[in-house]
Amino acid sequence: MAGLFIFAALCCALAPPALGKGDAKRGAYLAKAGGCAGCHTEGKKGAVPYAGGRELKTPFGTFYGPNITPHAEAGVGRWSETDFMRALRSGLRPDGAHYFPAFPYTSFTGITDADARDLWAFIRSIPPDSRASRPHQLSFPFNLRYLVRFWKWLYFSPGPFAAAARTATLSRGAYLVGALGHCGECHTPRDFVGGLKRDRLLAGAAKGADGKSVPNLTPAKLTKWDDNELKEFLVVGITPDGDVAAETMGEVIRNTTSQLTPEDLSALIAYLRSLPALADKPR
Ligand code: HEC
Ligand code: HEC
Numbered sequence: 001m002a003g004l005f006i007f008a009a010l011c012c013a014l015a016p017p018a019l020g021k022g023d024a025k026r027g028a029y030l031a032k033a034g035g036c037a038g039c040h041t042e043g044k045k046g047a048v049p050y051a052g053g054r055e056l057k058t059p060f061g062t063f064y065g066p067n068i069t070p071h072a073e074a075g076v077g078r079w080s081e082t083d084f085m086r087a088l089r090s091g092l093r094p095d096g097a098h099y100f101p102a103f104p105y106t107s108f109t110g111i112t113d114a115d116a117r118d119l120w121a122f123i124r125s126i127p128p129d130s131r132a133s134r135p136h137q138l139s140f141p142f143n144l145r146y147l148v149r150f151w152k153w154l155y156f157s158p159g160p161f162a163a164a165a166r167t168a169t170l171s172r173g174a175y176l177v178g179a180l181g182h183c184g185e186c187h188t189p190r191d192f193v194g195g196l197k198r199d200r201l202l203a204g205a206a207k208g209a210d211g212k213s214v215p216n217l218t219p220a221k222l223t224k225w226d227d228n229e230l231k232e233f234l235v236v237g238i239t240p241d242g243d244v245a246a247e248t249m250g251e252v253i254r255n256t257t258s259q260l261t262p263e264d265l266s267a268l269i270a271y272l273r274s275l276p277a278l279a280d281k282p283r
Pocket of ligand 2: 176177183184186187214215221222230233244245246249257268
């Protein structure tokens with residue numbers, strides 16, 4: 001009898017997590033925390049959400065966020081949940097080809113399986129749209145998808161996010177900043193082939209994707225604002241001096257940080273406060 005019970009407990013503990021059981025409502029919140037709409041919706045009034053066409057200029061050329069609505073031909077309608085999880089975790093297309101890291105899977109790889117499942121349930125719930133994805137316009141040799149394999153060897157360490165020994169709040173903040181919110185994709189400097197300089201995590205970039213500088217988020221700089229001022233900036237987009245955030249960050253504020261629950265926003269700020277202070281690099 002006891003043996004049977006142990007067997008039953010073991011078998012259930014070892015069973016793979018149920019597929020297709022994601023929570024679309026939770027996924028909708030996670031999509032905001034991940035800023036998915038920004039890169040996957042064309043930047044004009046009345047654009048269909050998630051139907052792609054958003055222009056993303058980089059030093060390597062222009063990417064266009066693809067259609068990720070569940071349309072069978074134009075979007076991801078034929079994908080399985082496993083295809084989706086592999087795209088986020090490993091930066092791989094269902095046919096095995098590599099995604100360009102303009103899709104920030106270097107951060108999204110940290111998204112937990114449970115959150116990825118909820119995101120997938122949300123994506124399945126979006127109305128399908130037939131708009132075809134636009135091909136990227138990249139300069140040679142950055143247009144060669146297979147070269148991304150070598151880039152990944154150098155710069156990509158697959159997740160999921162592991163909470164280091166810290167409080168639950170800091171751990172949540174680290175996850176929101178590092179995995180879902182992908183703040184480092186802009187606030188961490190990159191080398192000449194676009195690899196993030198991990199020893200300068202969130203220390204700001206002299207030249208962001210659009211050539212303009214991105215500020216340092218470590219306590220070497222951010223001490224100039226208290227928590228309430230920081231919240232005001234991340235929710236409303238106004239600095240303590242009354243300046244309005246530049247559009248690149250303005251979009252992140254609109255789509256992501258202003259949409260976070262008060263607990264998540266506090267956790268995000270607590271985590272930024274806990275980072276090692278890195279002084280700005282001389283330009
Ligand atoms: C910074 C811009 C950016 C953000 C933010 C972003 N994506 Fe993407 N995504 C891209 C780009 C660019 C591609 C295409 C990459 C390629 O062609 O190699 C892509 C590709 C994809 C694909 C594969 C589509 C296909 O047809 O193969 C999926 C699925 C996807 N993204 C989902 C998401 C989800 C879910 C989120 C939010 C958690 C998200 N993306 C956030 C830029 C982004
Ligand atoms: C697409 C690029 C991009 C992403 C992603 C991004 N930021 Fe920013 N951020 C910027 C830019 C550019 C500025 C400068 C805005 C300005 O000068 O008005 C900025 C400014 C800021 C500032 C003001 C700092 C200061 O000293 O002025 C804070 C705080 C900030 N970002 C936090 C975040 C957080 C938290 C995230 C992740 C949720 C994030 N950012 C993601 C580009 C980005």
